[in-house]
Amino acid sequence: xxxxxxxxxxxxxxxxxxxxxxxxxxxxxxxxxxxxxxxxxxxxxxxxxxxxxxxxxxxxxxxxxxxxxxxxxxxxxxxxxxxxxxxxxxxxxxxxxxxxxxxxxxxxxxxxxxxxxxxxxxxxxxxxxxxxxxxxxxxxxxxxxxxxxxxxxxxxxxxxxxxxxxxxxxxxxxxxxxxxxxxxxxxxxxxxxxxxxxxxxxxxxxxxxxxxxxxxxxxxxxxxxxxxxxxxxxxxxxxxxxxxxxxxxxxxxxxxxxxxxxxxxxxxxxxxxxxxxxxxxxxxxxxxxxxxxxxxxxxxxxxxxxxxxxxxxxxxxxxxxxxxxxxxxxxxxxxxxxxxxxxxxx
Amino acid sequence: xxxxxxxxxxxxxxxxxxxxxxxxxxxxxxxxxxxxxxxxxxxxxxxxxxxxxxxxxxxxxxxxxxxxxxxxxxxxxxxxxxxxxxxxxxxxxxxxxxxxxxxxxxxxxxxxxxxxxxxxxxxxxxxxxxxxxxxxxxxxxxxxxxxxxxxxxxxxxxxxxxxxxxxxxxxxxxxxxxxxxxxxxxxxxxxxxxxxxxxxxxxxxxxxxxxxxxxxxxxx
Numbered sequence: 375x376x377x378x379x380x381x382x383x384x385x386x387x388x389x390x391x392x393x394x395x396x397x398x399x400x401x402x403x404x405x406x407x408x409x410x411x412x413x414x415x416x417x418x419x420x421x422x423x424x425x426x427x428x429x430x431x432x433x434x435x436x437x438x439x440x441x442x443x444x445x446x447x448x449x450x451x452x453x454x455x456x457x458x459x460x461x462x463x464x465x466x467x468x469x470x471x472x473x474x475x476x477x478x479x480x481x482x483x484x485x486x487x488x489x490x491x492x493x494x495x496x497x498x499x500x501x502x503x504x505x506x507x508x509x510x511x512x513x514x515x516x517x518x519x520x521x522x523x524x525x526x527x528x529x530x531x532x533x534x535x536x537x538x539x540x541x542x543x544x545x546x547x548x549x550x551x552x553x554x555x556x557x558x559x560x561x562x563x564x565x566x567x568x569x570x571x572x573x574x575x576x577x578x579x580x581x582x583x584x585x586x587x588x589x590x591x592x593x594x595x596x597x598x599x600x601x602x603x604x605x606x607x608x609x610x611x612x613x614x615x616x617x618x619x620x621x622x623x624x625x626x627x628x629x630x631x632x633x634x635x636x637x638x639x640x641x642x643x644x645x646x647x648x649x650x651x652x653x654x655x656x657x658x659x660x661x662x663x664x665x666x667x668x669x670x671x672x673x674x675x676x677x678x679x680x681x682x683x684x685x686x687x688x689x690x691x692x693x694x695x696x697x698x699x700x701x702x703x704x705x706x707x708x709x710x711x712x713x714x715x716x717x718x719x720x
Numbered sequence: 721x722x723x724x725x726x727x728x729x730x731x732x733x734x735x736x737x738x739x740x741x742x743x744x745x746x747x748x749x750x751x752x753x754x755x756x757x758x759x760x761x762x763x764x765x766x767x768x769x770x771x772x773x774x775x776x777x778x779x780x781x782x783x784x785x786x787x788x789x790x791x792x793x794x795x796x797x798x799x800x801x802x803x804x805x806x807x808x809x810x811x812x813x814x815x816x817x818x819x820x821x822x823x824x825x826x827x828x829x830x831x832x833x834x835x836x837x838x839x840x841x842x843x844x845x846x847x848x849x850x851x852x853x854x855x856x857x858x859x860x861x862x863x864x865x866x867x868x869x870x871x872x873x874x875x876x877x878x879x880x881x882x883x884x885x886x887x888x889x890x891x892x893x894x895x896x897x898x899x900x901x902x903x904x905x906x907x908x909x910x911x912x913x914x915x916x917x918x919x920x921x922x923x924x925x926x927x928x929x930x931x932x933x934x935x936x937x938x939x940x
Contacts, residue, residue, distance in 0.1 A: 420854075497927065498750070534835060556813075562933075562936050565927050608891075610894075614887050614891070615844050617886070617887035618887040618888065621884050621886075621887055623885075624875075624876075624880075624883050624884075625870065625874065625880070625884060628875055628876040629873070629874050629875070630875070634873065637936050637937070638870050638873055638937060639873065641866070641870060641933045641934070641937055642867075642870055644883060644929070644933060645866055645867075645888070645929050645933060646887070646888055648925060648929060649888050649891065649922070649925065649926070650768040650888075652891070652921065652924075652925060653890075654889035688862050
């Protein structure tokens with residue numbers, strides 16, 4: 375341990391891994407997608423609208439096809455005017471009687487692959503359910519775009535990159551609190567003040583990462599959910615853990631004798647850690663709903679990430695953040711060791 | 721077991737001789753309930769009614785448990801070392817305070833429903849609500865037991881119990897509030913058992929961690 379924190383190979387590789395992952399996470403373009411359907415106009419049997427794409431390549435791509443679809447019914451574009459890479463003007467002939475009012479808009483070209491705006495358009499008219507009319511194009515292709523990218527999701531858009539900051543920061547925080555839990559037990563067993571220094575240093579840095587995790591989370595929540603703070607089991611957990619460890623520092627300040635301070639705070643750290651992590655396990659199953667992915671019945675990021683591209687970047691970033699947090703911890707710990715030596719000397 | 725029984729008796733006798741703790745809790749419950757009544761007059765919503773009751777009980781628990789080591793200062797503390805093991809002391813304290821808190825909780829419940837009537841709904845099981853009160857009282861006193869022992873050894877005093885205890889007590893409070901809210905809304909045991917289980921789990925953890933960690937606080 376003492377030897378490890380003086381070596382530099384893991385610090386250098388950790389920083390390289392983190393920088394690589396973050397560069398990748400920030401530089402990789404988002405997948406193309408349909409941003410919105412606008413200027414929907416309907417006259418007699420014709421429908422016209424403007425399609426706005428995101429990161430799409432309408433100008434340079436070949437074989438552009440646009441159609442609207444409802445189950446087995448699809449109607450293809452009659453007029454297709456490309457304005458620029460992300461704007462299309464589309465005209466479609468409609469039948470007299472529609473199978474439904476709600477249609478998805480689907481687009482396919484050789485660069486962007488297949489893009490869809492599910493239930494993206496509402497068409498007025500008489501409705502009568504019927505069997506499908508088959509496919510309107512001779513060959514309708516459903517393809518993936520051909521280059522590496524981040525998944526495109528409505529609501530999330532570009533903020534999906536925050537996945538590589540916000541979530542690993544909490545992982546680093548959990549890693550450090552777990553570490554402090556182990557060192558607190560070691561302190562009680564061995565009564566070696568070095569373990570007390572480690573506990574304090576780990577909790578200090580864990581608090582730093584909790585603040586980072588809270589602020590990145592708050593910004594993300596503002597963009598996607600509309601508010602900085604919401605009533606959510608995860609946020610509850612974050613607030614409670616922050617309060618617990620602030621109380622830990624408060625406790626340390628209220629005891630003068632160093633041995634007693636170390637012992638009492640180690641007891642509190644162990645107690646609080648266990649109560650808190652049981653809470654984290656118990657409460658999400660108790661909650662009726664959560665906005666966070668992968669809790670209650672929400673879809674997780676795994677579902678967006680069909681080919682596992684996101685996972686590789688995310689795991690690398692997580693490893694990088696954890697190594698970085700451990701490095702900061704080791705600096706903090708060495709500082710405390712120096713202070714202790716100076717005190718002993720005096 | 722004999723020693724624990726003797727220690728519980730000792731706690732009771734000390735509190736009985738010097739009725740200051742009893743009086744202060746009694747007054748606290750009366751005064752808070754009256755303040756709540758004056759500020760709300762009427763609580764129509766069962767959830768608000770329930771949450772208010774638990775907030776009153778929570779602070780009553782802080783009131784009771786932050787005093788649990790008051791008489792253990794100075795000579796008495798040293799005398800206690802010669803009489804019993806730390807495990808016996810913490811278990812006796814937790815048991816005594818559990819019994820005491822159950823009484824305080826029922827007392828608060830009575831006074832509270834005297835001022836603000838109990839929102840009984842059709843199909844509601846009052847027995848389950850009373851079980852919830854007992855569980856909550858025991859939960860509060862076991863979880864706060866260790867925290868008040870830590871605070872006892874600091875110079876922070878009673879304020880320290882609140883600072884250290886509030887974040888730790890939130891999970892338990894959430895479990896118990898959800899449970900009793902469910903009872904008031906007429907939910908059956910099938911729905912409520914997960915809250916009851918998490919409450920039991922937290923009580924068991926609080927008591928066993930207290931049992932394991934108290935010896936490290938005890939020794940000077």
